[in-house]
Amino acid sequence: xxxxxxxxxxxxxxxxxxxxxxxxxxxxxxxxxxxxxxxxxxxxxxxxxxxxxxxxxxxxxxxxxxxxxxxxxxxxxxxxxxxxxxxxxxxxxxxxxxxxxxxxxxxxxxxxxxxxxxxxxxxxxxxxxxxxxxxxxxxxxxxxxxxxxxxxxxxxxxxxxxxxxxxxxxxxxxxxxxxxxxxxxxxxxxxxxxxxxxxxxxxxxxxxxxxxxxxxxxxxxxxxxxxxxxxxxxxxxxxxxxxxxxxxxxxxxxxxxxxxxxxxxxxxxxxxxxxxxxxxxxxxxxxxxxxxxxxxxxxxxxxxxxxxxxxxxxxxxxxxxxxxxxxxxxxxxxxxxxxxxxxxxxxxxxxxxxxxxxxxxxxxxxxxxxxxxxxxxxxxxxxxxxxxxxxxxxxxxxxxxxxxxxxxxxxxxxxxxxxxxxxxxxxxxxxxxxxxxxxxxxxxxxxxxxxxx
Ligand code: ATP
Numbered sequence: 475x476x477x478x479x480x481x482x483x484x485x486x487x488x489x490x491x492x493x494x495x496x497x498x499x500x501x502x503x504x505x506x507x508x509x510x511x512x513x514x515x516x517x518x519x520x521x522x523x524x525x526x527x528x529x530x531x532x533x534x535x536x537x538x539x540x541x542x543x544x545x546x547x548x549x550x551x552x553x554x555x556x557x558x559x560x561x562x563x564x565x566x567x568x569x570x571x572x573x574x575x576x577x578x579x580x581x582x583x584x585x586x587x588x589x590x591x592x593x594x595x596x597x598x599x600x601x602x603x604x605x606x607x608x609x610x611x612x613x614x615x616x617x618x619x620x621x622x623x624x625x626x627x628x629x630x631x632x633x634x635x636x637x638x639x640x641x642x643x644x645x646x647x648x649x650x651x652x653x654x655x656x657x658x659x660x661x662x663x664x665x666x667x668x669x670x671x672x673x674x675x676x677x678x679x680x681x682x683x684x685x686x687x688x689x690x691x692x693x694x695x696x697x698x699x700x701x702x703x704x705x706x707x708x709x710x711x712x713x714x715x716x717x718x719x720x721x722x723x724x725x726x727x728x729x730x731x732x733x734x735x736x737x738x739x740x741x742x743x744x745x746x747x748x749x750x751x752x753x754x755x756x757x758x759x760x761x762x763x764x765x766x767x768x769x770x771x772x773x774x775x776x777x778x779x780x781x782x783x784x785x786x787x788x789x790x791x792x793x794x795x796x797x798x799x800x801x802x803x804x805x806x807x808x809x810x811x812x813x814x815x816x817x818x819x820x821x822x823x824x825x826x827x828x829x830x831x832x833x834x835x836x837x838x839x840x841x842x843x844x845x846x847x848x849x850x851x852x853x854x855x856x857x858x859x860x861x862x863x864x865x866x867x868x869x870x871x872x873x874x875x876x877x878x879x880x881x882x883x884x885x886x887x888x889x890x891x892x893x894x895x896x897x898x899x900x901x902x903x904x905x906x907x908x909x910x911x912x913x914x915x916x917x918x919x920x921x922x923x924x925x926x927x
Contacts, residue, residue: 493748496806497677499821503880505529505806505831506678518674518681525880526802528831528861530685533802534664536716536828537687540708541662548660548689549653553641555666556622556632561640564771565764566735571636572613573672580605586672587611616669618682634668639793642690643764646776650692657778657789658701660691664798678799679752685798692778692789695762698738701792702759706741709755709794713743713801717826718808722746736763743796745804754804755796762788805829809881815906823881824904827924830881833860834920837873839889841866849888852898852913856886859917860924878903884920 500506504523508515522530542550562568574587578600585608590598597606618634621627635641642649642661649661664687674680693701710725728740740758744751765788769776777788809825827833834856838849849864856862863882865873870887877885887899898916901908902923911919 492807492810493677495821496803496810499810499823499879500526500677500806518671519683520678520681525831529805529825529829530798530802532829532831533798533805534685534687536826537712537796537798538662538664540712540715541660541687541689545660547658548662548691549649549655551642551645551649551661551663552665553635553638553645553663555635555668556620557635557641557644559632560771561644561768562617562633562636564767565640565643566767567617567633567636567640568615570735571617572615574611575614575672576611577609578603578605579607579609584672589673614670614672616671618668618670636669637667637795638663638665638686638688639690639795640764642688643768643776643791646692646765647774650778656780658691658693658697660689662687662689664688676747676749676752678803679747681799684800686795687798687801688793688795690760691792691794693792695787695790698759698761698790698792702739702741702757705792705794706757709757709796710743713745713754713804715826716805716829717824718745718804722808724751726751734758736760745808747804747807752800754801755794757792757794760791760793762790764791765789820875820878822878822903825881825883827883830883831861832863832877832880832882833884833924835863835865835873835877835882835885837864837870837885837887838866839870839887844893845888845890848892848913852886852888852916855913855917856920859921874901874906883924886916886920 503525505526507521507523509519509521510516542548576585576587576598578585581600581603583600583602585600587598591601592598593606598608599606600608617636620632620634621630622632623630641663645661649655665685666683667686668683671680671682674682691701691705706725710723713723714720722745724744726742726744728742733740738759738761740756742753743755743757745754765776777786779786805825806823809823811822811824813820813822823830836849836853836856838845853862853864865876867873874885881903883903885901887901889899892898896913897910898913899908900911
């Protein structure tokens with residue numbers, strides 16, 4: 475996207491072939507568009523196109539499957555984005571959710587002081603113009619402020635949530651009692667969060683509106699170190715299960731001086747982005763910080779109480795907090811590949827079948843009416859189990875390339891023989907191998923090839 479106003483110039487200037495290739499593919503094939511492009515876009519804000527919407531949904535579902543569906547100790551929640559501002563007072567966001575902001579007196583650009591290069595003498599350097607004439611750093615609160623109702627006064631101020639986590643803490647008692655839960659148990663949520671980032675950028679890596687996938691796991695206090703280790707291992711394995719090679723991932727433990735005010739220990743799952751290691755997910759031991767803070771400000775007891783034994787305690791919390799939009803970008807970067815097939819260069823997204831926008835493409839060999847009814851019959855069968863694309867344009871070779879480029883793992887070709895033998899050709903994206911399979915039992919065969927054990 476060379477002229478895209480929402481891709482930072484710094485990134486465009488960098489020699490990142492892979493980054494440019496993926497950003498271009500996202501625009502060209504309908505994964506991600508600059509938001510409101512017809513108006514010139516708005517910096518670092520993106521809309522997810524048809525393929526991006528499908529893929530983002532698959533990222534959410536892969537997370538949901540492993541965090542909710544396949545477990546008996548985690549329940550879901552959908553909390554409001556606008557909530558009582560006392561939530562942000564108790565959580566510490568009003569007082570401390572700030573980044574240090576500096577202005578360059580020479581070119582007037584604004585920067586996050588903790589991300590700037592320094593001279594040998596320790597002075598901050600403006601990455602835009604090279605000046606060291608920068609203002610003192612001042613704290614800048616990252617929460618978006620708005621007004622609820624028609625009157626714009628102090629009493630009607632509300633904030634867009636900067637994380638989904640607090641929704642789980644304030645609903646702790648409601649969820650525990652209605653679902654008859656006992657620690658250890660978790661509450662999981664996927665949703666939009668908003669941060670007024672000073673320097674958003676690197677495509678959808680850092681945006682002001684993004685999507686989080688968070689889970690708060692409430693445990694008896696003595697068990698929290700063990701559960702922290704458990705969730706670090708689980709979450710690290712999840713990224714590999716869905717196709718990121720181990721060599722592109724690392725688990726990095728925070729230094730004590732890096733820890734958030736609420737954390738007794740945090741490890742980040744990091745991905746090897748084209749510009750270096752970047753966080754995909756933070757797994758924190760939040761102790762009893764949040765429940766205690768909300769109990770204190772609300773005056774409501776937030777604790778587990780066992781009537782039979784009289785046992786009473788405030789659980790500690792392990793939080794795996796991931797970003798859906800950032801993870802989608804990592805999946806795309808890890809999957810992008812170029813190779814040669816029959817002497818022709820091809821671009822292929824080697825996405826995991828569960829993450830790819832379409833799992834199956836149905837391709838009638840010819841556009842002639844004779845093949846359409848059977849191809850449509852195959853489509854109708856496959857659609858019940860897969861997101862499918864039906865494409866009857868251009869040559870079959872071109873259609874295979876199109877599907878390779880958007881990561882579709884399987885193409886099903888209906889040809890003239892199919893009318894006689896009721897069989898189709900199934901082509902594998904990665905090996906390009908083709909096999910002939912009967913239409914009867916086709917869906918089961920395709921399911922076996924696209925679902926993980
Ligand atoms: P960073 O250090 O990159 O600002 P963070 O440590 O503040 O991130 P958390 O508060 O731990 O992030 O949020 C959990 C996850 O939410 C992050 O690991 C990331 O995947 C995602 N996330 C956070 N901020 C953004 C953003 N501005 N744009 C996209 N994703 C984000």
